[in-house]
Amino acid sequence: MSAALDLADIQGGILRAYGRQGFPKARYFFLTIRDPAKGRAFVEALRPKITTAARWKNPKRGDPLLRTLKPRVKDVVRAEGVPDYPGEVELMKPKVAINIAFTFMGLAALGVPTRTLRGMPDEFIDGMEKRAPLLGDDLWLDRRDAVWRNSSGETQVHILVSFNAEMNPDGTPTDDLETETRRLRDLCARSEGGVVLLSGNGAGDPDFQQLSAILRDEDGNLTPTNKEHFGLSDGFGDPVFLGQFSGEAERLRVAGGGKILPDQSWAPLATGEFLLGHADEAQEIPGAAMPIEFSRNGTFMAYRKLAEDVGAFDAYIGEQAARYARQFGVSVEEASETVRAKLVGRWSDGVPLTAAPTYAAHEAFNAELAAAQAAKDKAKLAAMALQFTNFNYREDPDGRVCPVSSHLRRGNPRDMLDPHFSDPPADWDGSALVNRRRILRRGLPYGPYLPGADGGGTERGIVFIAICSSLFRQFEFVQQQWVQYGLDFNVGSDTCPIVGNHVAEEGAAPEGKMMIAADPKDSNGRLFLCDRMPQFVEPRGGDYFFVPSMTALRMIETGIVDPT
Amino acid sequence: MPDFDGGHYFFTAVVPVCNRGIVEHEGMKSSPIHMVREALETLPTALQSHASEKVGIQSPFARSTRTHFARFVILDQPYYNGRDHQDAILATIEGTDLLKAQPHDRLACPYLLVMIDFDPADRSGAGEPRAYLEHLWEVMEEELKAVFGYCYGFPQVHGATGFADFLIGCQIETTMPFNDYWTGPPPLKSLSKGLLLAVLAVAAAVGGFVTWKGHLHWWLAILLILLLLIVGILIDYWLIMSRGAKPFPASGATLPRVLKALYLQQAFARFAADRQGADPAGTGAAFRAFLRENQPRDLAEPTQKPGVIRTFFPGAAA
Numbered sequence: 053m054s055a056a057l058d059l060a061d062i063q064g065g066i067l068r069a070y071g072r073q074g075f076p077k078a079r080y081f082f083l084t085i086r087d088p089a090k091g092r093a094f095v096e097a098l099r100p101k102i103t104t105a106a107r108w109k110n111p112k113r114g115d116p117l118l119r120t121l122k123p124r125v126k127d128v129v130r131a132e133g134v135p136d137y138p139g140e141v142e143l144m145k146p147k148v149a150i151n152i153a154f155t156f157m158g159l160a161a162l163g164v165p166t167r168t169l170r171g172m173p174d175e176f177i178d179g180m181e182k183r184a185p186l187l188g189d190d191l192w193l194d195r196r197d198a199v200w201r202n203s204s205g206e207t208q209v210h211i212l213v214s215f216n217a218e219m220n221p222d223g224t225p226t227d228d229l230e231t232e233t234r235r236l237r238d239l240c241a242r243s244e245g246g247v248v249l250l251s252g253n254g255a256g257d258p259d260f261q262q263l264s265a266i267l268r269d270e271d272g273n274l275t276p277t278n279k280e281h282f283g284l285s286d287g288f289g290d291p292v293f294l295g296q297f298s299g300e301a302e303r304l305r306v307a308g309g310g311k312i313l314p315d316q317s318w319a320p321l322a323t324g325e326f327l328l329g330h331a332d333e334a335q336e337i338p339g340a341a342m343p344i345e346f347s348r349n350g351t352f353m354a355y356r357k358l359a360e361d362v363g364a365f366d367a368y369i370g371e372q373a374a375r376y377a378r379q380f381g382v383s384v385e386e387a388s389e390t391v392r393a394k395l396v397g398r399w400s401d402g403v404p405l406t407a408a409p410t411y412a413a414h415e416a417f418n419a420e421l422a423a424a425q426a427a428k429d430k431a432k433l434a435a436m437a438l439q440f441t442n443f444n445y446r447e448d449p450d451g452r453v454c455p456v457s458s459h460l461r462r463g464n465p466r467d468m469l470d471p472h473f474s475d476p477p478a479d480w481d482g483s484a485l486v487n488r489r490r491i492l493r494r495g496l497p498y499g500p501y502l503p504g505a506d507g508g509g510t511e512r513g514i515v516f517i518a519i520c521s522s523l524f525r526q527f528e529f530v531q532q533q534w535v536q537y538g539l540d541f542n543v544g545s546d547t548c549p550i551v552g553n554h555v556a557e558e559g560a561a562p563e564g565k566m567m568i569a570a571d572p573k574d575s576n577g578r579l580f581l582c583d584r585m586p587q588f589v590e591p592r593g594g595d596y597f598f599v600p601s602m603t604a605l606r607m608i609e610t611g612i613v614d615p616t
Numbered sequence: 617m618p619d620f621d622g623g624h625y626f627f628t629a630v631v632p633v634c635n636r637g638i639v640e641h642e643g644m645k646s647s648p649i650h651m652v653r654e655a656l657e658t659l660p661t662a663l664q665s666h667a668s669e670k671v672g673i674q675s676p677f678a679r680s681t682r683t684h685f686a687r688f689v690i691l692d693q694p695y696y697n698g699r700d701h702q703d704a705i706l707a708t709i710e711g712t713d714l715l716k717a718q719p720h721d722r723l724a725c726p727y728l729l730v731m732i733d734f735d736p737a738d739r740s741g742a743g744e745p746r747a748y749l750e751h752l753w754e755v756m757e758e759e760l761k762a763v764f765g766y767c768y769g770f771p772q773v774h775g776a777t778g779f780a781d782f783l784i785g786c787q788i789e790t791t792m793p794f795n796d797y798w799t800g801p802p803p804l805k806s807l808s809k810g811l812l813l814a815v816l817a818v819a820a821a822v823g824g825f826v827t828w829k830g831h832l833h834w835w836l837a838i839l840l841i842l843l844l845l846i847v848g849i850l851i852d853y854w855l856i857m858s859r860g861a862k863p864f865p866a867s868g869a870t871l872p873r874v875l876k877a878l879y880l881q882q883a884f885a886r887f888a889a890d891r892q893g894a895d896p897a898g899t900g901a902a903f904r905a906f907l908r909e910n911q912p913r914d915l916a917e918p919t920q921k922p923g924v925i926r927t928f929f930p931g932a933a934a
Contacts, residue, residue, distance in 0.1 A: 375892065581892055
């Protein structure tokens, strides 16, 4: 029996990523509160517009398994004719999903009582800037956007309002996005200085962060993709937790998304890992700010703007590919794709190395997929869709197929950290050491998509959003121990080849390094060492936010939080 | 668990601090334990993080190539966790008066807890910890004076021998040594369950034999067999405990060897990266040059310095 969540109490965007739900365009607004009463009035005015997790009907849904280039697990669920989403349909899908979240200082500025505030976790009280040395952000603090550099005093970021919008066929956002933006500005104007929209989100200092999925042009018809600026397909493996999906959908999704039990079966993660006020993987309801109804169904969110240096990435891959091609006697094209896949753990189209370990296997996989698509063989497509997420590292302990230091294995080591990994099966522990380190990844790219071009200094990147009930235990741990360090994977101080720090300080010599273990099919058994790796990704700022439930939002706006 | 384990000496001492009176220093009047804390807080740590690398002041313990790990802790008072727990019904029956305070433990003075893991001068561990403590006095006398200056008995310490006498007098057994250099399980044979069961079986069999030969009464036979089984259990207990008390085998990881290994690991990573894609015909010559340059068998040079986290700095790559 799956736990029924109070969907209309939970904000939207937590259970599902908006980007995948037909909202490829977004604007994120940061606001400061200068008058508590006016701040509460602002929240009150916005509350009726907040999108919740309640199930809606989408009139524009396409044919499952056939409508995208790569079939996805949700298509498998839909093709089986069962609902993917929990709950009853009572709403129509909105054109723009509107959500709200607060920094610690924001909650204080709205007059949330001290007794509630002091129940908040340390890292949330600190905020992302103070946590910079732990996150590896300290090298880049001066390069943050103005909105973050100036986030103190009168211009401290207090509120995040996010608009996630549908897209027109020509690639522009729905007109409703501009309408809602105007309404938000009016609301700020009406507060007479009580709530102020902050500017400084990148070049030209706009007063919102513009985001857009990278679009694919098919005969002038633009469709959103899951690509990011390095040309990699992103966001396949997201945790699956109890209550997030309807019964049958959960059964399908959980393989690859949930946790691995000692008997190697998959089960959904505990709800309390992602929503406060629910039992978590430690089999307890974690401590949270009181009263509990203030915290329950709420969660925490790390917002990070990450600039991607596409020029540096492409140049480095090119350099390594040339060397790889010479060393292994393969084409530069194959070398380039292979090096990229080994750094990431997936081929650039998202096919995991575990499903297609070699370049030839990848080509065969795609040929099989194309044939199934042409034949409209839904059973085949469904089976292939599951391969994108349903795998473990049991057969690949040394990372010969998927390197232990790859971005994919670092972000979610699955069963790799099982302390009894190499013991007899009766002793296996599954993913027990990883279950409390999972994060829901949300977010969208920003900046123009210019593959193969240096972009003339135009900044591009992604806004990375991590959602979890403990930023310290989940997001910060993954970032500090698995992205910026390598000891858990026996790779010493090596950092993540994609998003890790590769220099000791800004402008220092590149010292990123990653070993690609020898392919077992290579009779010479030669490994490939990528070294002198420059910085590819730099943080441009961000903060930690509390995403309240609708109940907590009402308590905040009415000023009746009673922690006694 | 012994103090000497896995080829390393694990030294633990608790040293009482004379916290009476005041110390006048730099225009301030402080308690003696305040001075001890200040001495410890200003004792530099090793250069093992980006932050301490920038500071650049090395830990005095790095002057010794025998120290693996050193830690000082001040024990002010044991934690008081409140009244001893008692079942509410029992408390009522016994008439426990909850308003009557229970006594709780207090220390008469603060203690300095000293924990140092070091290589013994002699591989057998003979002559330790004296030899190490005397060596420590030679390399960091000033710092030791600052840390231990307010401890009972320290004012009478003169010279290395006196310091060793002083600290050995405060030594307690190390009950849980931490063998960090055994990355896998050491080649230890487990005590076989068969042997333990055989001891019990022999005890029971002896009882049975005596019963049979001596035509004992049934109750006497049961008593005898029970008695012999208890003896058997005691023998098993002794077997298990004496096996547990055996020291871990030496891992051979003395500090100079660990430093050389860390150095070689870094040097070889650079060598491997530089040789990638190079003509295999030249690899032999290049590797011989690598061996000449890095002298893997020479623990003295070239090697990593004690107290640092790396030999090769950014810019030098690898």
